Amino acid sequence: MSELATITRHAERGMITLRADLSDGTVGEAVRAATGHAIPAAGKIAGDGTKGVLWMSPDELLIMVPYDTVDAALEQIVTALSGVHHLAVNVSDARAVFTVAGDDAREVLARLCPVDLHAQSFGVGDFRRTRLAQVPAAFWQHETGFDVVCFRSVGDYAEGVLRRSAQGTPTGALG
Amino acid sequence: MLTLSCPYCGVQCDETELAAGGEAHLKRYGPESSPEEFESYLFVRENPKGVHLERWRHAHGCGKWFHAARCTMTLEVFGTYPAQTLAPPQELVEKILAKRPGWTWREFGQSDMEGAQA
Ligand SMILES: [Zn+2]
Numbered sequence: 635m636s637e638l639a640t641i642t643r644h645a646e647r648g649m650i651t652l653r654a655d656l657s658d659g660t661v662g663e664a665v666r667a668a669t670g671h672a673i674p675a676a677g678k679i680a681g682d683g684t685k686g687v688l689w690m691s692p693d694e695l696l697i698m699v700p701y702d703t704v705d706a707a708l709e710q711i712v713t714a715l716s717g718v719h720h721l722a723v724n725v726s727d728a729r730a731v732f733t734v735a736g737d738d739a740r741e742v743l744a745r746l747c748p749v750d751l752h753a754q755s756f757g758v759g760d761f762r763r764t765r766l767a768q769v770p771a772a773f774w775q776h777e778t779g780f781d782v783v784c785f786r787s788v789g790d791y792a793e794g795v796l797r798r799s800a801q802g803t804p805t806g807a808l809g
Numbered sequence: 810m811l812t813l814s815c816p817y818c819g820v821q822c823d824e825t826e827l828a829a830g831g832e833a834h835l836k837r838y839g840p841e842s843s844p845e846e847f848e849s850y851l852f853v854r855e856n857p858k859g860v861h862l863e864r865w866r867h868a869h870g871c872g873k874w875f876h877a878a879r880c881t882m883t884l885e886v887f888g889t890y891p892a893q894t895l896a897p898p899q900e901l902v903e904k905i906l907a908k909r910p911g912w913t914w915r916e917f918g919q920s921d922m923e924g925a926q927a
Contacts, residue, residue, distance in 0.1 A: 692871065
């Protein structure tokens with residue numbers, strides 16, 4: 635049996651949940667000041683896992699910054715949004731983060747998630763919240779594979795199914 | 810397997826990513842309402858064999874509620890639309906009527922179209 639992809643579990647990643655009216659220009663400016671990125675379109679990531687913005691819902695973003703800078707970034711956002719109806723919370727310890735890297739990484743996820751992962755349907759910069767086997771999760775594609783986030787309470791489960799799913803022979807069906 | 814398009818995310822949601830929310834466009838009657846109105850809110854449902862308007866939640870996704878028009882017999886999906894409305898979009902009603910002439914669902918459907926033309 636061969637490995638379709640390499641599964642890496644990351645120790646920590648700074649994350650801020652921001653809920654606000656995303657069409658409000660002040661919100662966009664605050665996000666750009668904290669991350670250097672504009673608010674992404676639905677189903678997209680702006681930036682990357684080190685410093686990036688994930689579109690979670692029409693009124694929610696997940697902002698990622700280096701773990702040791704999350705407090706400063708949060709304060710910057712809260713200050714910039716004073717007077718604007720919003721909610722911003724440091725949720726860095728709420729989630730587990732994995733990288734699924736390798737030529738057949740999309741097959742690993744396709745075995746676990748009800749998502750069209752054909753290369754022409756899901757590419758670099760695409761982001762999707764979905765179900766990973768039996769738990770809620772989300773992932774985005776980058777140059778070397780996918781980053782997957784899920785709640786930390788089910789992190790061991792997610793790691794297990796990802797590692798099991800990475801075993802076997804690739805089908806090559808996803809292009 | 811049922812697949813619905815989330816009107817907020819734009820993604821094709823698998824049935825297992827969704828939570829069913831029952832019949833759409835229920836009017837909530839509260840205090841001061843008549844017993845008949847409150848009964849209609851609690852118990853009276855369309856339950857058609859045919860095109861039905863339903864509520865769904867993109868639970869393993871954006872978490873938002875939306876509406877769907879779906880045939881309970883063939884599972885054909887006619888469309889989805891956001892929850893912030895009291896009626897299905899006119900183009901969706903027309904799409905249903907084109908395939909299912911005479912379709913009615915509570916105050917929507919065939920008679921609604923005639924009213925619009927009058
Ligand atoms: Zn959605």
